[in-house]
Amino acid sequence: MLNKLSLSIIAVGSLFATLAPAKGQTPFYDAPREILVIASGALHDARVRALGQAEDDVEDLRDLIAADKRRMALNAADFTPDIVTQAAVVAVMLLSEIGLSEAYEEAAEGEETAYFQAKSILTEIDVRVRAITSNPDTLMILNELSALMPSPTRPSRMDPDPEAAEAIGQSLVGALERDVAADLYLGRDLVRATHVIQTLFQDACDLPAGATRVQYSEIAAVYFQDTLQAPFSVMVSNATETIAAHSALVGQDLDLDACSAISVAFDTIITTLFPKGAL
Amino acid sequence: MRCANVLISMALCLTVVGRADVGFAESDRLFVSNEYGANISVIDPKTGPIKDIQISGRPGDVRPRGMAISPDGKTVYVAVSDFLPDAENIEDAIVAIDVQSGEITRKYRAGGNPERIAISPDGTQIWAALEAVALAVGIDTETGQELGRFATGVEPEGIDISPDGNFVYVTGETSHTVSVIDAKSLSLVTHMLVGNRPRDVAFAPDGKFAYASAEIGGTVSVIDVSQHRVINTISLGLDSRPVELVVSGDGASIYVAGGGTSAIYVIDASTQKVAHVIKERMGRRPWGVGVSKDGGRVYSANGLSDSVSVIDTGCMCVTDQIKAGRGAHSIEVSHVE
Numbered sequence: 055m056l057n058k059l060s061l062s063i064i065a066v067g068s069l070f071a072t073l074a075p076a077k078g079q080t081p082f083y084d085a086p087r088e089i090l091v092i093a094s095g096a097l098h099d100a101r102v103r104a105l106g107q108a109e110d111d112v113e114d115l116r117d118l119i120a121a122d123k124r125r126m127a128l129n130a131a132d133f134t135p136d137i138v139t140q141a142a143v144v145a146v147m148l149l150s151e152i153g154l155s156e157a158y159e160e161a162a163e164g165e166e167t168a169y170f171q172a173k174s175i176l177t178e179i180d181v182r183v184r185a186i187t188s189n190p191d192t193l194m195i196l197n198e199l200s201a202l203m204p205s206p207t208r209p210s211r212m213d214p215d216p217e218a219a220e221a222i223g224q225s226l227v228g229a230l231e232r233d234v235a236a237d238l239y240l241g242r243d244l245v246r247a248t249h250v251i252q253t254l255f256q257d258a259c260d261l262p263a264g265a266t267r268v269q270y271s272e273i274a275a276v277y278f279q280d281t282l283q284a285p286f287s288v289m290v291s292n293a294t295e296t297i298a299a300h301s302a303l304v305g306q307d308l309d310l311d312a313c314s315a316i317s318v319a320f321d322t323i324i325t326t327l328f329p330k331g332a333l
Numbered sequence: 334m335r336c337a338n339v340l341i342s343m344a345l346c347l348t349v350v351g352r353a354d355v356g357f358a359e360s361d362r363l364f365v366s367n368e369y370g371a372n373i374s375v376i377d378p379k380t381g382p383i384k385d386i387q388i389s390g391r392p393g394d395v396r397p398r399g400m401a402i403s404p405d406g407k408t409v410y411v412a413v414s415d416f417l418p419d420a421e422n423i424e425d426a427i428v429a430i431d432v433q434s435g436e437i438t439r440k441y442r443a444g445g446n447p448e449r450i451a452i453s454p455d456g457t458q459i460w461a462a463l464e465a466v467a468l469a470v471g472i473d474t475e476t477g478q479e480l481g482r483f484a485t486g487v488e489p490e491g492i493d494i495s496p497d498g499n500f501v502y503v504t505g506e507t508s509h510t511v512s513v514i515d516a517k518s519l520s521l522v523t524h525m526l527v528g529n530r531p532r533d534v535a536f537a538p539d540g541k542f543a544y545a546s547a548e549i550g551g552t553v554s555v556i557d558v559s560q561h562r563v564i565n566t567i568s569l570g571l572d573s574r575p576v577e578l579v580v581s582g583d584g585a586s587i588y589v590a591g592g593g594t595s596a597i598y599v600i601d602a603s604t605q606k607v608a609h610v611i612k613e614r615m616g617r618r619p620w621g622v623g624v625s626k627d628g629g630r631v632y633s634a635n636g637l638s639d640s641v642s643v644i645d646t647g648c649m650c651v652t653d654q655i656k657a658g659r660g661a662h663s664i665e666v667s668h669v670e
Contacts, residue, residue, distance in 0.1 A: 163417070214369070214393040214416040224549070225574070225593035225618075232572040239549055242529050244509065284487045284507040288524050327526065 081142045082240035086250055087257075088133040090273050091126055093146040096178045097153065098122035103177075104170035107206075115167055118152065121304045124269050137186055138236040144182050145230070145238040147175060148223040151279050151303060154179065158202065158219035162212045169208035172219065176203060183230070192229040198222050241281040245328050251277045252320045255297075259313035271308045275301035290326050293319035360669035361625045362432070364409050365634050365641060366397040367658030373397060373411060374657045375435065377669075378630070378643055381655055386435045388413055388428065392659070395424050399449030399492075400665045403474075404456045407432055409665060412447040412461055420465060421445060427459055427472065432667060441472050449533070449663070451492045451501070458516065460501050462489035469503045469514060481519045486510030491533030491577075495558060496540040502556075504531035504545055511545050511554075513561045523561055528552040532576040532592075537602065538584045544600075546575035546589055553578065553589060555605055567605050569598050577621050577663065581628045586646070588631050590622040591615075597622065597633055597644060614651040616640040621663035634661035 082089060101119045105112060135143070147153045154175040160168035176199065183196050199222045202213055215221070231238050241247045254277060258270035278301045286294040296319040300312045308316070363376040371392035372385045388411065389395035399412040409430045415422045421444050429439040445463030447470075452459050458480065459472045467487055471480035486505015494501050494516060501514040509529050513522040528547025536543045536558070543556040551573040555565040569575055569589065576592040580602070587600040591610075595617050599609040616635025619642065623632045631644040639661055643653035 214396075216416065228572060228574055228593050235571075237571060239529065241509075242550060244526065244529070284505075285509045285526060288486045288505060288508040288510050288512075289526060 080237040080240055080242065081139045083246060083250060085133065085135075085139060086240070086254060086277060087128065087270075087273055088135070089139060089142045089146060090276060091128050092135060092139075093143045093150070093153075094122045094125035096143070096147060096182070097175060098126055100174040100178045101171055104167065104174040107170040107174075108167040110167075112167060115171060117304045121152075121272055124265070125272060128266070128269050138234045140182060141186050141230045141234045141236065142238050144179055144186070145227045147179050147182075148227060149220065149280075150276060152276060155217070155220035155223050159216040161203075161208060162216035162218070166208050169203070173203045173206070176200060183226070186230065187233040189229065189233050192226070192233055195222060195226045195229050199226060240277065244282075244285065247281050248320070248324060248328070251282055252324075255308070255313070255316050255320070258308050259316070263307070263309070268305075268307045271300075271306040272303065275303055275306045279303060286323055286327075290323045293322040293326075361630065361632075362667045362669045363623070363632055363641060363655075364400060364402070364665045364667065365621070365657045365661050366400055366411060366663045367639070367660050368396045368398055368636075368662045369393065369660030370658035371395045371397060372658050373400075373409070373430065374661070376641060376655055376657070378632070378641075378653070378655065382657075384435060385658060386430055386437075388437075389424070398662045399447070399462075400663050401450050401452040401459070402432075402665050402667050403452060404454060406667050408438070409667075410450055410452060410459055412443070412450045414446040414448065414464070417446075425463075425465075427461055429474075439477075441477055443470060443472070445470070448490050449492050451494045453494050453498045453516065454496055455498060458494070458498075460492055460494060460503075460514075460516070462492045462503050464488050464490065467505070469501060469512070471501070471514075471516065471519065483512070483514045483519075483521045485512040486524060491531060491535075491545070493535050493543065495536050495543075496538060500558065500561075502534045502536070502543055502545075504534050506530055506532060509547070509550075511543075511556065525556070525561060525563060527554040527556075527563060528566065533578050535578050535580050535587075537580050538582060542602075544578060544580065544587055546578045548574050548576055548592060551575065553587065553600060565605055567600060567607070569607055573598065576619075579622050579624050579631075581624050582626060583628060586624075586628070588622050588624055590619040590633055592618055592620055595619060595635075597631065597642075599649060609649045611644060611649055611651065614642070614654070616642045616654060621661065623664040623666040625666055626668045632664050632666060634664040636661055 157168045157172035161172050254274035261267040365374040371389040372387045375383045388397045397411045397413050401410045411428050413426050415424050425444050427441040431438045446465035447461040448464045450461045468482045469485050470482050485503045486508035488506040489503045490506045491504035501516050503512045510524045512524045527545045528550025530549040531545045531547045534545040545554045553567045554563045557564045574593040575589045578589040589598040595615050597611040601608040617637035619633035620636045621634035633642045641655040642651050645652045
C-alpha cells in the first residue's frame with residue numbers, strides 16, 4: 055500500500071516529467087517567454103546594482119533596466135522552472151544580446167559602466183550555475199569567466215579579445231548542456247526556432263494595444279535578434295529587414311501594419327528557406 | 334620545450350621518443366600561429382620547437398590567426414589582424430614568411446580583420462575571410478593586386494579553395510552560412526545554410542565534397558560541390574564543439590578539432606560517421622588541426638594549454654605534447670625532404 059511519502063515522490067516525479075524536456079530537446083520550444091521573464095528578473099537586479107556604481111553615461115543602462123522591468127512583470131507565477139529551464143535562463147544571461155557577453159564586449163572596448171554591468175551579471179550567473187551543477191569541469195569554466203573580471207572596477211588592461219566572455223560563455227553553456235542533458239540553444243534547429251519566434255510575434259500581435267503587448271513584442275524582438283536575424287539577413291534579406299525594423303530590444307510595440315508586414319515576411323522566409331519544412 | 338616537465342614525464346618522454354622515431358620516417362615541419370604571443374612557432378615534431386617568428390612587437394594588440402602554405406612549400410601566409418573585430422586597422426594584412434629563413438618577405442594589405450586564409454592550388458591567389466566587414470577578398474600573390482571583394486555571411490571565418498581552383502567556400506559564423514565564390518569568373522554564386530556557427534570549411538582532395546564544421550550545431554555538414562548543396566549532416570553529439578577541420582590526403586578521414594570539448598573527432602569519410610573521439614591526454618581547447626602528408630600523424634594547436642598535441646593515427650591516440658606559444662590558434666603542416 056502506498057504511503058503519503060510514496061505518493062509525494064510519485065507526484066513530484068510526475069511534475070518533473072511534465073516540466074523537464076526530453077533529453078536533448080531545448081526548453082525554449084516549450085517555455086520561451088517564461089525563460090526570458092526569469093532571465094529578465096535576474097538581469098534587472100544585476101543592472102540596478104551596476105547603476106548604483108556607475109558615475110556617468112547611464113542612459114542605455116536605464117533603458118535596459120526599464121525593458122527588464124517590463125518583461126519580468128509578466129506573470130510567470132504558475133511556471134515552476136526545472137533544472138533544465140534554469141540552465142536555459144543562464145544561457146540567455148550569458149549569450150543573449152541583452153546579457154553578459156554583450157556587456158563585456160562594451161567593457162573591453164572601454165566603457166566603465168558596461169564593466170559594472172558585466173561584473174554584476176556574472177555574480178547572478180555564478181549563483182545560478184552553482185545551484186545547477188557541482189561538476190568541477192563546469193565550475194572551472196565559470197572560474198575562467200570570473201578571471202576576465204578580477205576587480206570591482208574596470209582594470210586598465212583587460213583581455214585583448216572583446217569577445218573573450220562570449221567564447222568562454224559558449225564553453226560554459228556547452229558544459230551546462232552536458233550537465234543537464236538538454237539542448238540550450240533555441241537556434242540549433244533553425245526551422246523550429248523560426249516557428250517558435252513567429253509564434254511569439256503572433257502572440258504579441260493578437261493582444262490589444264497596451265503594456266502587455268509591449269512586453270510580448272520585446273520578448274519576440276530579443277529572440278529574433280539573438281537567433282534569426284543574422285542567418286536570414288544573408289539568405290532572405292528584404293523580408294529579414296522588415297522584421298528587424300520592428301524588433302527593437304527596448305520600447306518595441308507592434309501595431310496592425312507592423313504585424314501584417316511581419317506575417318508576410320515570415321511567410322516569405324519559410325517558403326524560401328524551408329519549403330519542405332526542414333533545413 | 335617538449336616534455337619540459339622531466340620529473341613527471343621522463344618515462345613518458347622515453348616512450349614517446351621511441352614511438353616517434355619509428356613513426357617519423359619522413360619529417361614534418363609545424364607552423365603554429367599564437368594569437369596572444371603575436372608570433373609563429375616553428376616546430377620539428379621529432380625534436381621540439383625550432384624557433385619563433387615574431388609577427389609584431391605588440392603581443393596582445395596584433396593577432397596572427399589563420400595560415401596557409403604555398404603549394405611549393407616555400408612560403409607560409411599568415412592572416413594578421415587585431416582584437417577589435419568591428420574595426421578596420423592598419424594591422425589587417427596577410428604576411429608571407431619564407432619557410433627556409435623564417436623572414437617576413439612580403440605584406441599584403443587586406444583590411445577588414447582577416448581571420449582565416451586559403452591559397453589556390455597553383456599558388457597564384459590568396460583568399461581571406463574578412464571578419465569585420467562580411468566580405469571575402471581575393472589577392473594576386475604575384476602582383477599583390479586585389480582580385481575582388483565578395484559578400485559573405487556575417488562574421489566570415491573558415492575559407493577554402495576547391496582543388497580545381499574553381500570555387501572559394503567561406504563560412505559565416507553568425508549567419509550559419511557557407512558562401513560560394515567563383516574564383517575564375519570572380520563572382521558570387523550563392524549562399525547556403527549549414528549548421529549553427531560554422532567555423533571552418535575544407536574540400537575533399539577529389540573536390541567532390543566539402544565539409545563545414547558547426548560549433549554550436551555540433552555537426553559537420555557535407556556539401557555536394559557540383560550542386561553547392563548540403564546533402565548530409567553528421568552529428569558529433571550535443572556536447573561537441575567542432576571548430577577547425579582538415580581532410581587527410583587520401584580523403585578517407587576528416588579530423589575535427591573539438592575546441593571547448595578538448596577532443597579531436599575523426600570522421601570516416603566513406604560512411605560519413607564519427608569513427609573515433611580522441612580525448613585522452615589531449616591539450617586544452619584544440620582550435621587548429623593539421624595532418625601529415627602521409628596521414629600518419631595529426632597535430633592540434635591547443636589554445637588554452639599553449640601546446641601542440643601529436644596524434645598517431647595508427648592507434649588514434651595522443652603520443653606527445655609539444656610546447657607552442659601563447660594562445661595557439663591554427664596549425665599548418667609542411668613536409669621536409
